[in-house]
Amino acid sequence: MRDVAIIGVGMIPFGRRDEDTLVDMLAYASMKALDDAGVDAVDALYVANMGGGVIQRQTAIASALVDRLSLLPAAADLVENGPASGGSAVKNGVLAVASGYYDVVLVAGGEKMREVTGWRATDFVATLTHPETEYPYGITLPGMAGMFTRLYMEKYGVTREMLVQIAIKNQTMGALNPYAHVEMMITKEGVMDSPHSVVNNPPAATPLHLYDMCPVSDGAAAVILCPLNRVKELTKNLPVVVAGFGQATDTHTLAEREDPTDLKAVTLAAQQAFERAKMKPEEISVAELHDAFTILEIAESEHVGFFKKGEGGKAVLEGKTRLGGQLPINVSGGLKARGHPVGATGVAQIVELTWQLRHELPKERQVKGAKAGFSINFGGFGNNVVAFVLKRGEK
Amino acid sequence: MKEITAYKCKKCGRIHYPKHERCLTCKHREFEPIHPEGNVKLLTFTQIFNLPWGFDERFLYIGVVQFANGVKAMGQIDAPDGADLRLGMTLKAEWEPVRTVFDEPVYGLKLKPLG
Ligand SMILES: [Zn+2]
Numbered sequence: 001m002r003d004v005a006i007i008g009v010g011m012i013p014f015g016r017r018d019e020d021t022l023v024d025m026l027a028y029a030s031m032k033a034l035d036d037a038g039v040d041a042v043d044a045l046y047v048a049n050m051g052g053g054v055i056q057r058q059t060a061i062a063s064a065l066v067d068r069l070s071l072l073p074a075a076a077d078l079v080e081n082g083p084a085s086g087g088s089a090v091k092n093g094v095l096a097v098a099s100g101y102y103d104v105v106l107v108a109g110g111e112k113m114r115e116v117t118g119w120r121a122t123d124f125v126a127t128l129t130h131p132e133t134e135y136p137y138g139i140t141l142p143g144m145a146g147m148f149t150r151l152y153m154e155k156y157g158v159t160r161e162m163l164v165q166i167a168i169k170n171q172t173m174g175a176l177n178p179y180a181h182v183e184m185m186i187t188k189e190g191v192m193d194s195p196h197s198v199v200n201n202p203p204a205a206t207p208l209h210l211y212d213m214c215p216v217s218d219g220a221a222a223v224i225l226c227p228l229n230r231v232k233e234l235t236k237n238l239p240v241v242v243a244g245f246g247q248a249t250d251t252h253t254l255a256e257r258e259d260p261t262d263l264k265a266v267t268l269a270a271q272q273a274f275e276r277a278k279m280k281p282e283e284i285s286v287a288e289l290h291d292a293f294t295i296l297e298i299a300e301s302e303h304v305g306f307f308k309k310g311e312g313g314k315a316v317l318e319g320k321t322r323l324g325g326q327l328p329i330n331v332s333g334g335l336k337a338r339g340h341p342v343g344a345t346g347v348a349q350i351v352e353l354t355w356q357l358r359h360e361l362p363k364e365r366q367v368k369g370a371k372a373g374f375s376i377n378f379g380g381f382g383n384n385v386v387a388f389v390l391k392r393g394e395k
Numbered sequence: 396m397k398e399i400t401a402y403k404c405k406k407c408g409r410i411h412y413p414k415h416e417r418c419l420t421c422k423h424r425e426f427e428p429i430h431p432e433g434n435v436k437l438l439t440f441t442q443i444f445n446l447p448w449g450f451d452e453r454f455l456y457i458g459v460v461q462f463a464n465g466v467k468a469m470g471q472i473d474a475p476d477g478a479d480l481r482l483g484m485t486l487k488a489e490w491e492p493v494r495t496v497f498d499e500p501v502y503g504l505k506l507k508p509l510g
Contacts, residue, residue, distance in 0.1 A: 119448045122446070122448070123448035126447050133413050136493055136494055136501050137493055137494075138494060139443075140445065140446070142445065146443065147457070147458070150441065151439050203444060205443045205445070206442040255438075255468055256412070
């Protein structure tokens, strides 16, 4: 297997993008990545998208994108893996380059969710649940997270304040990220302590509140991959090396998990990624975790080995996961503030980590001297999870 | 409750709902079909306020429960706003309409506090 490098990245600001179609967004992010790398042809594209067929009534999105970008006759595949579509598409691109079959690969992820009402968007995401034993009841992904949170709080002593502090941290960082959907800082007073907090931050899926949830967003992100040994001839950029990746699955239904607080697929995906990278969690300088719900940032930080079980929430209160702390998590603002256009998210995490590892972000949101990055892209409610370990390469 | 069929592995006894081709624990392929019976224990729950398309209610309570014979399933909890639901409490299980699709009721597990 060949070592694989990320040589170009691109992203468009997430949010509500009424003027753009799904393929517009994928095309804009892809052009940015191609231009960033300085390449004008690719051997293959992997396109991540979950909802084109459901929301836009458009299928075969990869065929549409390769034509739009004039990258014909490159091979083009669509990867649909729920909210982990982005991570899956990057993994497929990495495997394609590592195998020696393709040299230059574009991975683009995008989603357009705001063209339907929140009512419809919630239903669209819920279609990933079991069609007979979950979906008919009206369960939503926030609902799944609520049921998980209730058990996680009880078992590990996670408090509402810990969750609120994650929302505050990620929205504070999101306000510094020009690509983030939510650019509004919040205070503990406003979302938890004051009498107005009941109105500002009502229960959404108990025990989770409105500000525990990521927004529904439009957006796209893209990366260019190539073999590490061809970096010099293809780009002027500092390469970021895909040191390791992992992917694991768990039961489709929440009810069938022997211990529903144990996110086995997160643990396994992370273990595989660290093993392949021959690295340990302590060596990571910056992490992008899948905080679609604030509880997930805590649970994932524990399951991947950054903190012991029951310590992740305390680490948040102690500021260990802030920029400048022991391990900055979701400096981008995470899904909480950057937004969660489902197919784009896993790719956007890789874009953010690449910027961090190249040391090219503005000082107020750059992790100083970052050498290694880590990501978790969490699909379903933890039933399909992709992890990456990335390393700053050498010029 | 004959409307729900769960599948007990003939080798290791693990109970599956819904159906799988092979046991999630031991990979065995033969199952004894069983039906859940009696009251249920509430394993976890949530009150959801932002409902998906297809629901007109202001909120829904949804929970995961375990029947006395081990079958675990998701269901709607029929309880008023502010109901005192607790982990581990016993609920009554019924098979009733849980949503309406094209004016037709869709039946499912409806859980009700006792008494
Ligand atoms: Zn078995």
